[in-house]
Amino acid sequence: MGIYFDLDYLIKTFPIILxxxxxxxxITLVAGVIGIVIGxxxxxxxxxxxxxxxxxxxxxxxxxxxxxxxxxLFLAYFGLPELMQKLGYQGIREIPxxxxxxxxxxxxxxxxxxxxxRSAILAVDKGQLEAAYSIGMGAIQAYSRIILPQAFSIAIPxxxxxxxxxxxxxxxxxxxxxxxxxxxxxxxxANSHRSLELYINVAIIYILLVxxxxxxxxxxxxxxxxxxxxxxx
Amino acid sequence: MIEFRNIHKAFGENKVLKGINCTIPTGSVTVIVGPSxxxxxxxxxxxxxxxxxxxxxxxxxDIHLDVEKATKADIHKIRQRTAMVFQTYNLFKxxxxxxxxxxxxxxxxxxxxxxxxxxxxxxxxKVGLGHKAAAYPHELSGGQQQRIGIARALALNPDVILFxxxxxxxxxxxxxxxxxxxxKVTQEVxxxxxxxTHEIAFAREVADHVIFMDGGVIVEQGPPQxxxxxxxxxxxxxxxxxxxxxxxxNI
Ligand SMILES: Nc1ncnc2c1ncn2[C@@H]1O[C@H](COP(=O)(O)OP(=O)(O)OP(=O)(O)O)[C@@H](O)[C@H]1O
Ligand SMILES: [Mg+2]
Numbered sequence: 001m002g003i004y005f006d007l008d009y010l011i012k013t014f015p016i017i018l019x020x021x022x023x024x025x026x027i028t029l030v031a032g033v034i035g036i037v038i039g040x041x042x043x044x045x046x047x048x049x050x051x052x053x054x055x056x057x058x059x060x061x062x063x064x065x066x067x068x069x070x071x072x073l074f075l076a077y078f079g080l081p082e083l084m085q086k087l088g089y090q091g092i093r094e095i096p097x098x099x100x101x102x103x104x105x106x107x108x109x110x111x112x113x114x115x116x117x118r119s120a121i122l123a124v125d126k127g128q129l130e131a132a133y134s135i136g137m138g139a140i141q142a143y144s145r146i147i148l149p150q151a152f153s154i155a156i157p158x159x160x161x162x163x164x165x166x167x168x169x170x171x172x173x174x175x176x177x178x179x180x181x182x183x184x185x186x187x188x189x190a191n192s193h194r195s196l197e198l199y200i201n202v203a204i205i206y207i208l209l210v211x212x213x214x215x216x217x218x219x220x221x222x223x224x225x226x227x228x229x230x231x232x233x
Numbered sequence: 234m235i236e237f238r239n240i241h242k243a244f245g246e247n248k249v250l251k252g253i254n255c256t257i258p259t260g261s262v263t264v265i266v267g268p269s270x271x272x273x274x275x276x277x278x279x280x281x282x283x284x285x286x287x288x289x290x291x292x293x294x295d296i297h298l299d300v301e302k303a304t305k306a307d308i309h310k311i312r313q314r315t316a317m318v319f320q321t322y323n324l325f326k327x328x329x330x331x332x333x334x335x336x337x338x339x340x341x342x343x344x345x346x347x348x349x350x351x352x353x354x355x356x357x358x359k360v361g362l363g364h365k366a367a368a369y370p371h372e373l374s375g376g377q378q379q380r381i382g383i384a385r386a387l388a389l390n391p392d393v394i395l396f397x398x399x400x401x402x403x404x405x406x407x408x409x410x411x412x413x414x415x416x417k418v419t420q421e422v423x424x425x426x427x428x429x430t431h432e433i434a435f436a437r438e439v440a441d442h443v444i445f446m447d448g449g450v451i452v453e454q455g456p457p458q459x460x461x462x463x464x465x466x467x468x469x470x471x472x473x474x475x476x477x478x479x480x481x482x483n484i
Contacts, residue, residue: 127323130283134317135337135389138309145340149327 010197024170035109042114064111120151160217240289251449264436267446316386324370331366356384376407
């Protein structure tokens with residue numbers, strides 16, 4: 001058995017692989033936060049059909065949705081520095097790789113979340129906006145205080161799904177030289193010839209993380225409902 | 234005072250308002266009645282520009298607007314002076330009863346939070362729902378939601394409150410409590426109230442002025458005993474006979 005599958009090796013290397021998890025988490029966190037901000041802004045642009053910006057937003061979304069993620073990553077990582085150099089910017093070498101990774105992930109998440117929030121806003125009853133206007137609110141107040149909070153409640157489960165696929169998407173960053181769990185498993189496997197055990201470890205860690213995010217998602221949903229119930233006098 | 238001058242509005246080919254002219258005096262209770270599709274809601278919503286009329290003038294005391302030329306600032310100004318009670322209540326679903334009333338005070342009128350809260354509670358008591366301050370709309374009955382909707386409008390102390398069929402989405406057994414609150418409002422408050430309703434008995438009791446609309450025009454208007462008891466126009470007679478017999482039939 002040990003010849004085919006080395007359980008001791010799997011257990012022994014688990015903490016080593018796990019010690020690289022922070023890269024994936026950091027990318028997911030940054031992309032999640034920036035993506036939600038981008039997504040909200042783009043959704044509002046599209047819903048209110050703000051002339052030129054609306055066109056740009058539509059192009060942005062169809063580009064992100066229409067191209068493979070790896071292509072986007074390479075475009076930014078290999079393409080952007082070239083372009084900047086040709087434009088005369090010399091400090092390319094000082095920009096850390098993670099910077100490009102953050103940009104691509106944030107733009108990627110932003111495009112998907114924009115569509116989610118857009119349909120969530122459309123799902124909010126039209127009467128809510130009218131009521132906000134009727135008491136004298138302007139558009140910014142109405143959206144930030146009434147419409148967006150309700151849209152987010154509607155969108156939470158779907159946004160969590162996006163966060164989960166973003167997390168899984170971080171397994172591609174080794175392609176641009178970021179050392180994450182995948183890269184570590186790759187390096188160790190090259191020496192030990194025990195790639196199976198190493199990648200099982202990677203899989204276990206991803207499963208655990210996805211499980212945690214799902215739990216957090218249901219917790220937030222429950223808390224919203226629970227909050228309402230608790231206040232029921 | 235609200236004055237409509239030659240208000241026209243079409244949705245595509247469908248001409249919904251065909252030259253509305255009328256004056257609603259300050260502090261009056263004006264009830265608008267008329268068959269479904271006659272343009273009552275559209276007229277009411279044209280006052281606070283939830284629906285923008287195609288042409289005509291709307292005058293609210295010192296605000297004099299040509300609807301075609303009204304700017305964002307004009308619209309904002311008119312909305313600051315009016316409030317609306319909706320058929321489907323439209324309470325903010327993410328806010329408690331108290332917060333629904335506070336919102337306009339604290340956020341729009343910039344009343345300090347403590348004062349806004351106190352005032353909101355006062356109006357919540359007024360509609361008999363002080364004990365529901367912390368409840369969310371989905372935890373309240375339709376009648377309770379509509380009473381909060383009325384409190385939300387009252388708290389802003391507007392010049393005009395526009396009511397669009399405030400009881401017609403309610404279960405019959407809840408209509409009474411809302412009408413009670415509305416009667417109280419008509420007695421206590423001195424702002425101008427414009428009420429679209431099918432409650433003829435209510436109109437008879439509280440209205441100073443009744444407007445009968447049909448097919449996008451005002452067919453006749455006047456004091457309630459005149460319009461509701463001795464209408465001159467055939468269309469009004471027809472509408473009322475159908476309506477009143479229907480009510481009697483239900484009883
Ligand atoms: N947003 C809209 N888009 C298109 N048509 C509309 C719109 N709002 C109203 N209408 C049309 O305008 C006409 C008048 O509608 P309105 O709601 O003003 O009537 P109403 O007198 O309030 O009727 P009801 O008693 O049924 O509420 C109707 O034919 C309606 O279909
Ligand atoms: Mg109507």
